[in-house]
Amino acid sequence: MEPVDHDRLFKELITTFFAEFMDLFLPDAAPYLDRDSFVFLDKEVFTDVTSGEKHEADIIVRAKFKETEAFFLIHVENQAKAQGEFGRRMFRYFARLHEKYALPIYPVVVFSYDLPRRREPDRYRITLPGRSVLDFRYRVIQLNRLPWRGFLRQSNPVASALMARMKFAARDRPRVKLECLRLLATLRLDPARTQLISGFVDTYLRLNTTEMMRYQRGLAGLEVQEQEDVMVLTTSWKEEGIQQGIQQGIAEGLQQGEANIVLRLLHRKFGPSAFATGLGAEIRSLDSSQLEALSDALLDFTHLSQLTTWLTENAS
Numbered sequence: 001m002e003p004v005d006h007d008r009l010f011k012e013l014i015t016t017f018f019a020e021f022m023d024l025f026l027p028d029a030a031p032y033l034d035r036d037s038f039v040f041l042d043k044e045v046f047t048d049v050t051s052g053e054k055h056e057a058d059i060i061v062r063a064k065f066k067e068t069e070a071f072f073l074i075h076v077e078n079q080a081k082a083q084g085e086f087g088r089r090m091f092r093y094f095a096r097l098h099e100k101y102a103l104p105i106y107p108v109v110v111f112s113y114d115l116p117r118r119r120e121p122d123r124y125r126i127t128l129p130g131r132s133v134l135d136f137r138y139r140v141i142q143l144n145r146l147p148w149r150g151f152l153r154q155s156n157p158v159a160s161a162l163m164a165r166m167k168f169a170a171r172d173r174p175r176v177k178l179e180c181l182r183l184l185a186t187l188r189l190d191p192a193r194t195q196l197i198s199g200f201v202d203t204y205l206r207l208n209t210t211e212m213m214r215y216q217r218g219l220a221g222l223e224v225q226e227q228e229d230v231m232v233l234t235t236s237w238k239e240e241g242i243q244q245g246i247q248q249g250i251a252e253g254l255q256q257g258e259a260n261i262v263l264r265l266l267h268r269k270f271g272p273s274a275f276a277t278g279l280g281a282e283i284r285s286l287d288s289s290q291l292e293a294l295s296d297a298l299l300d301f302t303h304l305s306q307l308t309t310w311l312t313e314n315a316s
Helices: 006-016 018-025 086-101 157-165 170-187 191-204 209-220 224-233 237-243 247-275 279-284 288-300 304-314
Strands: 033-040 045-048 053-056 059-065 071-079 105-111 123-128 131-137 139-142
Touching: 006 018, 006 059, 006 071, 006 157, 006 191, 018 033, 018 157, 045 086, 071 086, 086 105, 086 123, 086 131, 157 170, 157 191, 170 191, 170 209, 170 224, 209 224, 209 247, 224 247, 247 279, 247 288, 247 304, 279 304, 288 304
Parallel strands: 071 105, 105 139
Antiparallel strands: 033 059, 045 053, 059 071, 123 131
């Protein structure tokens, strides 16, 4: 499996949903922004001559204060792994951006790694005996210290993505993925932005065989309309099994999960009579592609005889 390009994923997410990012994590600053004024500046490359290293600032946005002509910069840095003296690096970015643009700067860092979970500092200080020379502060969003359940009711696309990187127990991975997609389905975004978020969630919550079974059980427990909405989003669950070399186990588990969903839809549409003639067993014997075709067809059925006809014509 190729390594994850964390910086690219986070940059795509935050730049696409920048206003929503501000609403979710910086609600004290968001009301003062003129949302029509956002301009994403070209990447800034900073060379550290002492170490010979180059660093790029992740996201720099020029924004205007609402109802004024005053501009400022918002600098958002994603940090995908723990690093010592990170505060000093943030200060260097701040100093060089301020020197170049001569504008106020709002510095923000998103710590997006899993471990460690110690609280990261939000300042860089220089002190001398009897004197504080520098006290530089920046906003910290440390995802691995934010309980994911606190964002379940946030009608915000950034929440639907970043719950996948928040604090949760390993046993909750299937539930977290399901809730990320469930929230995403309620937002009714356009296909491109929906795919961006569902792809983000899939990248960070790839499920193994056992987890996929639990995910399917959770999906089957949703209301029928919610099941349908989430299933539209989950175009990658078959790919996950292939990539992890567990095709057979996944396929069998998914087939049973799909069959359960189709049976629930039929029960809702026709009541217990849908299974009085042994049709339930016949439906469970269908393969995954047949179940997918049946789930589309049954939406147009108005009588149980149409189901019998469909099975006669399409079941092998």
